[in-house]
Amino acid sequence: MKPIYFDNNATTPVAPEVLDAMLPYLKEYYGNPSSMHTFGGQLHKKVEEARARVAELIGADPEEIIFTSCGTESDNTAIAGAVEVSGGKRHIITTRVEHPAVMNFAKHLSRKGYRSTFLPVDSLGRLDMKAFADALDDDTAIVSVMYANNETGVIFPVAEIGSVLRERGIIFHSDAVQAAGKILLNVKELPVDMLSLSGHKIHAPKGIGALYVRKGTRFYPYVIGGHQERGRRAGTENVASIMGLGKACELAKAHIENESAYLSALRDRLENALVKNCPDSRINGDTENRLPNTTNISFEYVEGEAILLRLDEHGICASSGSACSSGSLEPSHVLRAMGVPFTLIHGSIRFSLSRYNTEAEVDKVIELMPALIKDLRALSPFGKKI
Amino acid sequence: MWDYTNKVKEHFLNPKNAGEIENPDAVGDVGSIVCGDALKITLSIDKDTNTITDAKFQTFGCASAIASSSALTELVKGKTVDEALKITNQDIADYLGGLPKEKMHCSVLGREALEAAIANYRGEALPLELAGKLVCQCFAVTEEMIRKVAIENHLTTVEEITDYTKAGGGCGSCIPEIEKILKDIWSVKAPEETPKKPKKLTNLQKIALIQDVLEKEIRPKLQADGGDIELIDIDGNSVVVALRAMCVSCPMGGVTLKGIEDKLRELVSEELKVVEG
Incomplete structure (x- = not known):
């Protein structure tokens, strides 16, 4: 795959x-x-x-x-x-x-x-x-x-x-x-x-x-x-x-302007759809001043490593600020410095794109993610609070 | 990337007994969303026989936390309350074919939840290891918890305590206290070692011991992964075996053989060699 x-x-x-x-x-x-x-x-x-x-x-x-x-x-x-x-x-x-x-x-x-x-x-x-x-x-x-x-x-x-x-x-x-x-x-x-x-x-x-x-x-x-x-x-x-x-x-250097526009459009498509279709999710960081290829989204009540491994089953590679995925027990020092609540840090996922990503790939994540999050929340004792 | 066994992956991707029993006879609720792991287990218990007839779980946590919860519910079903209390965190890890050492705390969380549920069923107060004074504030771990896990799993270092309970893995300010607790435990009682291998064996004793180790130590683990092993011959120090089912096509076959050899060398004789027949 x-x-x-x-x-x-x-x-x-x-x-x-x-x-x-x-x-x-x-x-x-x-x-x-x-x-x-x-x-x-x-x-x-x-x-x-x-x-x-x-x-x-x-x-x-x-x-x-x-x-x-x-x-x-x-x-x-x-x-x-x-x-x-x-x-x-x-x-x-x-x-x-x-x-x-x-x-x-x-x-x-x-x-x-x-x-x-x-x-x-x-x-x-x-x-x-x-x-x-x-x-x-x-x-x-x-x-x-x-x-x-x-x-x-x-x-x-x-x-x-x-x-x-x-x-x-x-x-x-x-x-x-x-x-x-x-x-x-x-x-x-x-x-x-x-x-x-x-x-x-x-x-x-x-x-x-x-x-x-x-x-x-x-x-x-x-x-x-x-x-x-x-x-x-x-x-x-x-x-x-x-x-x-x-x-x-x-x-x-040759493609920076075109690529920047391409990546931010692709990133925004992904980000907007995920935040819209997954309840209790939010973007981490200043969206006004940001690299065109990066989005960091927290999905509350689910743990990041679990999300990553479920995505992995579909060949989708991303990363997380959760403690479990970091190899230490400490969740992301960046999100902690920003005062993001632990409940949101544990469920944070970073998608970072490149020129080789396509709209079809983004749409595949958009299609899978809401059900995947819902499924993991159903397993969670906190899922009911949604 | 964590090195999870297929069994862990299977229980993570298709967890058994996920959910919540309506009107349960016992509820155990441990961990918190802030700590990054939380597990709620609900049990149905036959009051006449004290047998656990059903178990369900809800877990917030990583793949190994979900798999450990799933394993726990499978392990307790059909057991009496007393039998269930004998399940150790190692039993949960073994059921899953092992957990990465940094993830052992997931198996400990499972056992904690079970204890809390049974205390709840019996109308008892929470055991001290759950309700006592906290040593690690970051992950809410008590001294009794550290003692219990250290003794049961023969843990002697702070890193091991962190792997098994998370204590000391946050701000680190409790590390001196954990060191003190460990010193206290092991100055009185030396860590139990794995059974010493006998000094000199006759050939017959050796064969019997090899069979015994294969039967008790190795087969159950292979079978848990859908594999099996058969002893074909013992020729001097060569142990000829056949790996069956999953193990044959498993790309880790070499490692499995090596693992078996290590175990036999540890428990029987340094000179043994395991070969595939």
Whole structure:
């Protein structure tokens, strides 16, 4: 059974064009770009071409792009580097709804004598800008705020935050892993110093990421060794995946506006129908400022893992913020930070779409979901309260 | 992705005895929607024989919580109240061919509901493990509950307690108290170990013991999954078996054989090898 894949914020299928762009570098062109001989050395030029494409997606200059192994490495590098160059400043500001790649790194630094502030959000998942202003102090080494949230798709006011920080000379990093390639973003107009990207969220393979570092930003490498990436990230280049990421960024850039319209129409069709046809359901997050491909819906009185596994029977892939599906007993930290009641968090389901989803697939979910929810509610001791 | 047995999936997708008995003789209602698991069980009991004639459940929870509830209702039907009280959370898990260790609390919830229902039938107060003072506020778990589950399942670490009761899995502030309780339990009483394997066996003793382990430990589990095993021969340390029905086509056949071998090595002799005949 071909899966109906609505879990694209977790990972995406590799685009066929991306795979084609990669294959030669897994086969005949296996050289090392650092070699002196032509066979290897010629790949250096290819890597630089890919770098230019990644830069183009976000309006950066190619030399501002560092290839990494993943979004997490980009995030860790940005924060560790900022702390390293900050001249003894010991305060890190981030949010309560960050991805673990940032949140757990900040917590890790907290255990090493640094101080971390986790900014709250409101019930729609919007950042508390007053808390942000209050948290800033002369000890602040870096502020790291995600561009868009992976669970709800809510987009943060990165431009507004950046202009405050620029005035104060504080380094600003944004984890744009979910946003890049889905919405237009241009670092020429955006006062951000560092930005993390990930390949596998935009139809490149897993194991490749990038970190944008604005010219003039103080920087310290995280992976230390050889001179690759102009001394900013050691390790022999993952040439094939870099070629894949270059192609994926080129595709995203070329189609971003059409795709955004296509995805938001598809998402809205799904969301409106589910909320209309399933009683006691509601959308989590600010629908005014949201990624076009994401919807997070809570179905009250049912548990998320049960919903996911019933969907799984039909080959439908989604994800949930419930405790049971997370591998820990703690339900989604994002929905908890938003103050969503536990009864609704346990029944939260995220559908995240990509260009490869079709209206027919959406309609299949629309057709199945109301009966599926009704069936699980009939099993539930709380079902009667509907 | 949880590694659920086919039996768990079957009881999740087509639960047995879902619903509520009208005018039940016993009701057990445990857990809460906030904790993420809640189970209400209703029983019909023949007052003359104290036999449970019908059982139904309503569960809010994940696949393994629903499957555990379904299993519980199947297990109690036809049993007397006293017999039903002997059902342990491990029995529920075994009935389902096992649960992932992080999901054992689903089987514990089932047992709790049964105890609450029987207390309700007998007009008794809730047992202390349900009504006592809370250790874990996040998931409403009492000290008595932790003690009982720890002793019955030979749990020695906080992680195991969390897997079985959820206690300590929320804010974590009760972890020191759980450690204290565990220390208290096991400083008095060493955790019971699985039966020690005998030192030196004669060939006949060995054959008898292998047959016994296959019969009591292994066959019931395979049969629960619709499979079976037959002992064909014992040649020195080679145990030749034939797997039947479901197990033959099962892609996990290798694992099953390996599992049988591990069990036999544990309970009979390290040197045994299991081969398919």
